[in-house]
Amino acid sequence: MIGASLGAAAYERASEISAILAVANPVGDRRLARLSSRPDVVLALSGIGISFGGVKALSDVDLEVEVGEIRAVIGPNGAGKSSLINIISGLYHADRGRIAIGGQSFSRVPASRLARLGVARTFQNLALFGGLSVRNNIACGRVHTRRASFVEHIAGLPRARSEDAGIAEKTDQIVAFLHLESVADRLVATLPYGLQKRVELARALVAEPKLLLLDEPMAGMTATEKAEMAGFVRAARDRHGVTIILIEHDIGVVMGLSDRVAVLDYGRKIADGTPAEVRADPAVIRAYIGTAEGENGEDIR
Amino acid sequence: MAVQALDAARLPVDWAKLVQKLALATALFVVAYGVVPAYASGYLVEAILLPFLALSLAAVGLNLLTGYCGQLSLGSSAFMAVGAFGAYNFNLRVEGLPLAVTMILAGISAAGFGVVFGLPSLRLRGFYLAVSTLAAQFFVQWALTKFGWFSNDNPSGVISAPHLAVAGLSLDSATGRYLLSVTTVMVLTALVWRLVNSATGRNFIAVRDNETAARVIGVPVLRTKLLAFAISSFIIGIAGVLWAFTYLRTVEPAGFNLDRSFQILFIIIIGGLASIRGAFLGAAFIVVLPLFLSRLGAFLFGGLFDSGVLDMSQRIVLGAIIIIFLIAEPSGLSALFDRLKRRIGSRSS
Incomplete structure (x- = not known):
């Protein structure tokens, strides 16, 4: 009996603590509420954090995406880009933070309802039938x-x-x-x-989504194919009015294609703005030059 | 460049092909309802056609689940047993129930079982799921042996086929049972063919080929899997009725053991996964193989080749053939058939 009641007390205390932790970011929540009530914001992320076995893949990432823009998310390998898109599409569940899609706010996006929420995506590695x-x-x-x-x-x-x-x-x-x-x-x-x-891309577009998530749509393509694909992405926005989040490795393509660019490095957002602003940002240059020399030879064009 | 090269491979709507298909269907009907009943010997019907038809139908059912929806199952024989014992009991306990209704009710019972034993598929994949479907196999056999009610308290759990009749017409003769069997198989196969070419069938394939992508684009993955289990078990259950009522006539729970489940799985592997034609080719192969081996053995070794040796050699040959197919032609006899047809076609034109 005593053991049981102690257990219950501990459980209550633990759930109290977790309840406190869950609302630990009232400022962020208010910000999210404000953003998600704006009709021109298709997607708003607030304080998103996720870790895998102690490794923080993303911490405290905010992002908002406005109607009709092509919004790029770039960053070196392992910066958390794909984790971000997987959280938005409900394949991963964030440890912290909230996601607002078209005015509905979630802590976990239900992947099975994604299409009905007006979100479609492509996958980094082909996921066709x-x-x-x-x-x-x-x-x-x-x-x-x-x-x-x-x-x-x-x-x-x-x-x-x-x-x-x-x-x-x-x-x-x-x-x-x-x-x-x-x-x-x-x-x-x-x-x-x-x-x-x-x-x-066609399978995602035919759903007539409000928001389209493209996870490295040009990975592994030749230069010609990349240019062609960039044309299709732009045409999809221009003709179908779809808002696009684009994750891409090839910075050259991104800078020419997107309206705004967010840069992730080690799971944190280090810059956010127009391509010109981002290109001039010292933090971005440091992150990219650093990795260019150190790891995977990317360059900023 | 690549696009233009591929262009040539695409076929336009071909009227000649349509006519050919129509002719093929007519020929099938003439053979099934004219030639076979009129000319086939009792031996051919009883020893080859009846088991072939029942196994084909079971394979069509399993192919729906494993070939199209990608859910590996080793419980087929349990679902056949549920169908067979279900039909026996519906017939026994409900006065004057028409045969068609009995069979449909038996199928529905099997479908219900299929859904229950399909529940693990929501969490388990591939090999692990196959092992969990073994539970169905052992549970059903145990329950049918343990509770005498299922076999109307027969001391050894054996059930015998009831008098078979449709609209007052007796179907107890070999020809009658053949007609019942062939009609059932044709109707259900036609329905399955409609299903796999519909949006539901494409959902099955989507779940098989990429479950994550299927979920994200809005395929109701859980419902689709359970539906595959239900429809597949329904068909396998009715195949069980045919097996018990038209082919064996008396059957015991042990007749629906794990060997039978494997046999049906081998049929779809040899015939070709995700191919309805493959189920029939594979079943024909499995039924004819032992007969062929026994003739061949008797011819080569005479009296030395007794039934024990036959049984053993059959297992060895079957095992070798499955390995060869998995390596050399994973798409089975059906793909082999296609290739042969193309080669003949290209030679004649």
């Missing part, structure tokens, strides 16, 4: 709009058929937009790498 054709891969991007059950599909009832027709039409538009007509009926796994990256 190898057993499906290009067209069917893209059509899967609209799966969140489907309501018909499997029985309706087997029986070919009107709702299933009209959904199929609507999705086929949207798919055709995106296929044309990204010039994928000639490969549309091929198995996606048989395409060259650059085209597969483009199919992934």
Whole structure:
């Protein structure tokens, strides 16, 4: 009995402490509330922190993204860029901080509701469905709009058929937009790498997201393919009005493409501003020159 | 450059192909309902076609789960058992229940079991999931042996097929059972074909190929997996009814053991994962192999090749064939068939 009540007391105390810790950042919360109520802010992060086995991948990162901008997040290897995008898309759960997507605030974004929240993403390493054709891969991007059950599909009832027709039409538009007509009926796994990256962009765009997260969309591409992809990203913003968060390694591409750039280094945001401001920022130069000489030979162009 | 090279490989809508397909379907019907009932010997029907049809259907069901949805299962034979014993009991305990309704109810029972034993798939993947489906295998066999109610208190747990009839027409003859079996298999296969080519089927493939991406774009991953287990078990359950009622006629729980589960898994590996045709090719192969081996053995070794040696050699040959397929043709007989067809096509044109 005594043991049990002691245990209960300790538990209560622990949950009290964690409750205090959870609201430890009232300033940040107020800031988030203010930001998320602004209609021109699509996404706002406040005080995001995450660690993996004692290693802090991100600490106290704030970020806001306005409607219709291309917002780049750059940084050396291991700076926490992919962790950030995985937190926004709900694949990782942040230890601290909150995320506001289109006016709804989360401490953990529900990944399974992501598409319905108006967020689509691509993956750093291709995440296509190898057993499906290009067209069917893209059509899967609209799966969140489907309501018909499997029985309706087997029986070919009107709702299933009209959904199929609507999705086929949207798919055709995106296929044309990204010039994928000639490969549309091929198995996606048989395409060259650059085209597969483009199919992934198509699958994200067909969802007609408000916010599009691109995790290194140009990684491993040739210079020509990069230029082509940059053109598609810009066109997606200009024609479809989608807001874009772009994580990229190639700084040259980023500076030409984005409206604002945030720079991460060792999990902290060290700079945030227009490409010109960021390029002139001494902290950024130090971070990049430092790693350029030390580790992975990146240069700032 | 690459795009233009790929262009040539793409086929436009081909009317000749459509006509060819229609002709093929007609031929299938003529053979299934005309030629076989009229000319096939009793031996061919009883020893080859009936087990072939039941195993094909079970393989179609497992292929839906393992081939299309990527969930490895070793519980197929348990779901067959649930179907068979379910049908037996529905028939026994509900007066005048039509055969079709009995079979559907048996399928639904198996589907229910499938969902329950599919729950671990929400947390487990691949090999670990396969091991957890073994639970279904052992539990079902245990329950059917332990509780006499399931076999109407038969001392050895054996059930016998009831009188089979549809609309007053008796189907107890070999031909009658064949017609029941072939019709059931064709109808269910057609439904599965519709399913795998629908958005639901594409959800299955999406979950198999990249679960994380599927979740992020809004595929209801958990629901999709459980649906795959349910539909797959439904079909395997009805295959169990065919196995018990049309092929064996009397069956005991031990008849649905782990060996049978493996057999069905081998069928889809040899036939080709995620291919409906593969399920039929694989089943044909598995059914014909022992017959072929026994003839070959008798021819080569005469009296030395008895049933014990046959059983042993069958296991060895089957094992070797599976290894060869996994290495040389992971897409199975179905892909081999395609390649052969292309080669013949390119030679004739």
